[in-house]
Amino acid sequence: MLRRSAKLDGVKTYMRLRRVPAHLQAKVIKWFDYLWLTQKCSDEERAVSCLPDKLKAEMAIHVHLDTLKRVEIFQNTEAGFLCELVLHLRPVLFSPGDYICRKGEVGKEMYIVNRGRLQVVADDGKTMLATLKAGSYFGEISILNMGTAGNRRTASVRSVGYSDLFVLSKKDMWDVLKEYPAARVRLEAIAAKRLEKYKKAPLEKAALGRSSSTPGLVESTGRVPLEEMWLPPLLKPPRGSTPAFTPLASPSPSYYYRPQTHRSQTLESERLTMESALSDTSSRHSPDDPTPIHHHHHPLHPLSTATTTSATSYDSVDKRTSPHPVVTPQPLSTTPLLPPTSAYTLPVPQTHDPTTHSPASDLAVSTGPIVIPGGLAGSHSAGALPRDSASPQDMLLSEIRRLRERLQSLEAENASMTLRLSQQQWQPSLPDLVQEEAARWQHHAYWWQSGGTYTNRSTRPIQKVASSYRIGKTKEEGLFLTTMYGAAIE
Numbered sequence: 238m239l240r241r242s243a244k245l246d247g248v249k250t251y252m253r254l255r256r257v258p259a260h261l262q263a264k265v266i267k268w269f270d271y272l273w274l275t276q277k278c279s280d281e282e283r284a285v286s287c288l289p290d291k292l293k294a295e296m297a298i299h300v301h302l303d304t305l306k307r308v309e310i311f312q313n314t315e316a317g318f319l320c321e322l323v324l325h326l327r328p329v330l331f332s333p334g335d336y337i338c339r340k341g342e343v344g345k346e347m348y349i350v351n352r353g354r355l356q357v358v359a360d361d362g363k364t365m366l367a368t369l370k371a372g373s374y375f376g377e378i379s380i381l382n383m384g385t386a387g388n389r390r391t392a393s394v395r396s397v398g399y400s401d402l403f404v405l406s407k408k409d410m411w412d413v414l415k416e417y418p419a420a421r422v423r424l425e426a427i428a429a430k431r432l433e434k435y436k437k438a439p440l441e442k443a444a445l446g447r448s449s450s451t452p453g454l455v456e457s458t459g460r461v462p463l464e465e466m467w468l469p470p471l472l473k474p475p476r477g478s479t480p481a482f483t484p485l486a487s488p489s490p491s492y493y494y495r496p497q498t499h500r501s502q503t504l505e506s507e508r509l510t511m512e513s514a515l516s517d518t519s520s521r522h523s524p525d526d527p528t529p530i531h532h533h534h535h536p537l538h539p540l541s542t543a544t545t546t547s548a549t550s551y552d553s554v555d556k557r558t559s560p561h562p563v564v565t566p567q568p569l570s571t572t573p574l575l576p577p578t579s580a581y582t583l584p585v586p587q588t589h590d591p592t593t594h595s596p597a598s599d600l601a602v603s604t605g606p607i608v609i610p611g612g613l614a615g616s617h618s619a620g621a622l623p624r625d626s627a628s629p630q631d632m633l634l635s636e637i638r639r640l641r642e643r644l645q646s647l648e649a650e651n652a653s654m655t656l657r658l659s660q661q662q663w664q665p666s667l668p669d670l671v672q673e674e675a676a677r678w679q680h681h682a683y684w685w686q687s688g689g690t691y692t693n694r695s696t697r698p699i700q701k702v703a704s705s706y707r708i709g710k711t712k713e714e715g716l717f718l719t720t721m722y723g724a725a726i727e
């Protein structure tokens with residue numbers, strides 16, 4: 238009896254805190270009473286999770302109403318559709334810099350932003366297409382198979398700070414849509430409209446980031462540069478080397494604000510086993526790993542966010558958008574910690590063969606173990622040490638040096654490629670513009686020359702303008718050539 242009342246008190250407190258309306262509170266309490274009286278369930282916590290769907294949905298809709306009512310696809314839909322959908326939403330949390338999806342991947346889920354900020358980015362990871370905030374949703378294009386590439390993601394989406402999302406699987410979405418064909422038509426129409434807008438929308442920002450880092454390899458947010466990584470005592474830099482490996486005095490927040498659930502090893506064992514920690518990069522979370530940190534694995538439960546307790550972690554990231562803490566911080570340790578792999582990603586050292594060099598392979602992000610001694614074979618770094626005389630730590634240091642050099646050269650390549658791309662961005666649209674203008678002039682000229690009787694004559698002027706245009710690069714030049722053409726006709 239005591240247990241029951243304690244748990245019921247918990248639920249009541251939650252509902253009060255969340256300002257659940259009195260009638261709904263009463264309904265939930267009545268439902269508890271009913272369970273208790275009928276002895277159907279002796280564990281109230283389980284009872285909460287197995288509230289009848291309708292009641293659970295009603296609770297969830299109320300609790301998350303502010304977010305849901307901002308979501309376009311949920312506006313003006315049948316109540317039943319919203320209830321069904323809400324029951325399938327699961328809360329997920331992403332860390333700063335995490336990619337929720339990557340362009341080209343098969344889309345299996347769509348997302349609704351509950352809290353936080355995300356960026357829709359182009360392939361290069363830098364060109365921002367849009368910023369998403371609470372109430373935005375994304376990932377619908379591929380799950381509705383609307384894009385030109387069918388079920389593939391049309392862009393990448395990255396979390397700026399911590400973001401608290403609701404995820405809806407493709408299967409659940411389609412199951413619900415089967416029951417609500419009108420909603421399906423509406424959803425597809427909205428998706429088509431949005432897709433059109435995406436195609437037309439100018440790039441929000443097309444600039445090199447502050448660090449000009451290499452796309453796909455290192456994004457600055459939430460990551461720690463190689464030289465700032467903490468190395469355990471065993472791996473002190475050799476005497477005379479640069480002091481690049483000084484442990485961080487105050488590590489970045491991403492060291493600590495990791496959800497407890499996500500760490501499979503104890504910090505102590507991580508510290509003691511540098512090699513296994515490095516070789517474990519594929520199994521743990523990294524910003525390149527789209528696997529979200531699920532802080533609750535059940536479908537959207539009205540109480541789900543109550544499972545998190547930290548009062549500081551979310552605040553430290555985004556005070557304005559995160560009134561409720563959602564992650565449990567790692568205990569602050571006085572001993573330096575090996576940062577979680579999400580803070581950095583080491584590429585797998587590969588035997589370098591200059592004849593088969595490809596920039597793409599250089600951009601590969603580590604998904605496999607880093608085998609320190611073997612991985613150095615063929616290293617072309619100026620700082621590489623001979624294998625037989627080098628200790629593992631020397632080899633590790635020289636490998637890091639080599640990787641840093643490689644990173645710098647890739648960044649330079651990337652910068653020049655980005656520059657070239659941005660210069661080319663005008664070209665696809667200008668010939669159309671010029672041809673359109675030329676055709677208009679041509680039409681006027683023929684009409685005028687024929688005394689009002691249009692006849693189909695040579696298209697030479699159009700070709701002339703189009704070929705003249707090819708030497709032009711800017712919008713102004715394009716328009717100038719068009720004007721010249723007009724004068725020539727007259």
Ligand SMILES: Nc1ncnc2c1ncn2[C@@H]1O[C@@H]2COP(=O)(O)O[C@H]2[C@H]1O
Pocket residue numbers: 338344357366367374375376377378379380384389390391392393394434435436438
């Ligand atoms: N230009 C854009 N502006 C805003 N959102 C976009 C843009 N391009 C793509 N998206 C969203 O990003 C998502 C990536 O996955 P999807 O293609 O499934 O669905 C996409 C859209 O929801």
